[in-house]
Amino acid sequence: MTQRRAALEAAERRALDLLAAIEARGLIAPGRSERDVERDIYALAERDFGVERHWHKRIVRAGANTLAIAADNPPVREIAADDMVFLDLGPVFGTWEADVGKSYALGDDPVKHALCRDLEAQFALVCARLHAEPDLTGAALYAFACESAAAAGWRFGGRIAGHIVAEFPHARLPGAKQVHHISAENPTRLRDPDANGAERHWICEIHLVEPEGQFAGFYERLIPLG
Numbered sequence: 036m037t038q039r040r041a042a043l044e045a046a047e048r049r050a051l052d053l054l055a056a057i058e059a060r061g062l063i064a065p066g067r068s069e070r071d072v073e074r075d076i077y078a079l080a081e082r083d084f085g086v087e088r089h090w091h092k093r094i095v096r097a098g099a100n101t102l103a104i105a106a107d108n109p110p111v112r113e114i115a116a117d118d119m120v121f122l123d124l125g126p127v128f129g130t131w132e133a134d135v136g137k138s139y140a141l142g143d144d145p146v147k148h149a150l151c152r153d154l155e156a157q158f159a160l161v162c163a164r165l166h167a168e169p170d171l172t173g174a175a176l177y178a179f180a181c182e183s184a185a186a187a188g189w190r191f192g193g194r195i196a197g198h199i200v201a202e203f204p205h206a207r208l209p210g211a212k213q214v215h216h217i218s219a220e221n222p223t224r225l226r227d228p229d230a231n232g233a234e235r236h237w238i239c240e241i242h243l244v245e246p247e248g249q250f251a252g253f254y255e256r257l258i259p260l261g
Contacts, residue, residue, distance in 0.1 A: 040260070042131045043200060043236055047257050050126055050133035053084055057122070063139055065116040069095040072114075076124070086126040090203055091134075094123035101138075101251040102244060104193060117142030119150070121253040127203045134200055134238045138252035147250065150243060153187055154254035157241045161196065165225065165237075166261030173214070173221025180217070184243055192251050193242035194218060199229070200238045200257065 036044075053076075057063065062075045072095045080086035094105060097114045101121055114120060121138040138154055140147035161180050165171055180196040197217035213220040217237065229235050240255035 036260070037234065039201075039233070040236060043133075043257060046126075046128040046131040046133040047135065049084060049128050050124060050135045053080055053086075053124065053126060054122070054135060054137055056083060063095075063114065063120050063122075063141070065114050065118070065141060068111055068113050069097055069100065070111045076122075080124075080126055084126070084128075086128065088127040088203065089125050090127050090132045091123075091125040093125070094121075096121050096123075096253070098250060101253070102192065102248065104242070114141070117144055117147075119147050119250045119252055121251075123253060123255070130202050132200050132203050134198075134240075134255060134257075136240060136253045136255035138254060146245060147252075150189070150245060150250075150252045153189065154241050154243055154252050157183055157187065157189075157243065158239055158254055158256065161239050161241065162258050165258060169226050170224055171226075172224055173217045174219050176225060177218050177221075180241070184241075187243075188246065189243040190246070190248075191242065192244040193240060195240070197237050197239040197255070197258070199235050201229075201236065 062072050073093050076093055097112050097120045098118045100109045100112050101119050103109045118141050123136040125134050138151050140151050160183050164179050177196045181191040184191040195216045195218040199215045214223050237258045238255055239258045242253050244251040
């Protein structure tokens with residue numbers, strides 16, 4: 036394992052510890068607004084984890100807002116007792132980016148709980164496909180993510196199924212933006228090196244929408260080494 040990969044994995048472990056701390060403190064609860072949760076996450080990350088920067092906005096989505104993609108800015112919503120809620124966090128640890136997402140079914144709705152389980156299952160399937168076909172392009176893996184979601188009874192809700200992650204800020208890496216995404220607009224091989232000749236490391240993100248389009252769930256992690 037390269038030092039770069041080891042640093043990215045260490046950053047992700049810290050981000051997962053942050054998720055665990057959010058859960059332990061009960062920050063996601065009915066009656067709280069998405070903005071309340073965001074502010075508490077920011078304070079917790081800075082106080083207990085030394086996080087001073089986030090490479091993207093902290094995202095807390097509840098209920099109908101879970102249908103929105105990262106670039107959207109829906110009206111702030113109060114969390115309801117039976118909501119689906121997801122977090123999408125991008126803390127920077129030192130000079131390394133992390134990007135983790137997780138969904139929570141707050142009530143007893145079996146469909147919401149099934150969605151939470153299937154998010155992780157779909158993540159594993161997409162990662163396995165990339166490991167099985169090293170020459171896969173971003174467009175091909177995105178198409179597989181959409182087909183796999185449909186086969187499981189969901190709709191893939193994201194415009195991308197992942198992106199590179201690297202030293203902060205990876206967004207300044209040279210090259211067309213689409214080659215940094217697992218999306219229909221990326222015809223290049225995901226295993227190709229970046230514009231600086233370095234190995235690329237990928238985040239896989241799964242955004243599944245329930246069949247009637249009432250709510251969605253989100254999950255993301257660093258794609259494990261094959």
